Amino acid sequence: MNGEIDNLAFEKQLLASGARLIGGMDEAGRGPLAGPVVAAAVIMPLDDIIEGIDDSKKVSEKKREILYDKIIEKAIAYKICLADEKVIDEINILSATKKAMTECVMGLSVRPDIVLVDAVKLTLEVPTKAIIKGDALSYSIAAASILAKVYRDRLMREYDIIYPAYGFSKHKGYGTKEHIDALRTVGPSPIHRRSFITHFVDDDE
Secondary structure (H helix, E strand, O other): OOOOOOOOHHHHHHHHOOOOOEEEEEEEOOOOOEOOEEEEEEEOOOOOOOOOOOOHHHOOHHHHHHHHHHHHHHOOEEEEEEEOHHHHHHHOHHHHHHHHHHHHHHHOOOOOOEEEEEOOOOOOOOOEEEEOOHHHHOHHHHHHHHHHHHHHHHHHHHHHHHOOOOOHHHHOOOOOHHHHHHHHHHOOOOOEOOOOOOOOOOOOO
16 A cells, blocks of 8 residues: 555445445635634535545645536535634634535535535434544545635635735634734724634724
């Protein structure tokens, strides 16, 4: 063996046990100080593999954009959902992530036999299997991770136009020094997560 991970190992095991339609699900944006958390669920054909699909964090931004379009073109079904900063502040980030993920699975136009999920345990009508570091271990989860990441990055670039003081197009809402300095100087924007920024601003408004 050359040490490479077989990112179809989980899918092959499920196919061997009788599953036909295997979904993958992941999220992007649990850590940022601003913007939504975005979840994506996708059912990919496993007899027509797209080369280069991997954990979105390991793929360059330019390549992610290309893969995003290929995934959408080839997907049997996909759904992208989000929970915005208000929902995150109201119910906490993990609950908001689970909410978006649940909406994704239930919103798929085709019902999968099982959904592989990156790390998050869910109880749904559709069977799910949480896999630690699943975006690196499962082709289906990796495809979902690219959909979620690209969709969210595009959204944050749009927010950068609306709220140009923070540099959202560069850091996508994560807590970089530039972002925190702007937050302290300008104050929070409407898309900042109030529950995430209490250490950086006195929000008495």
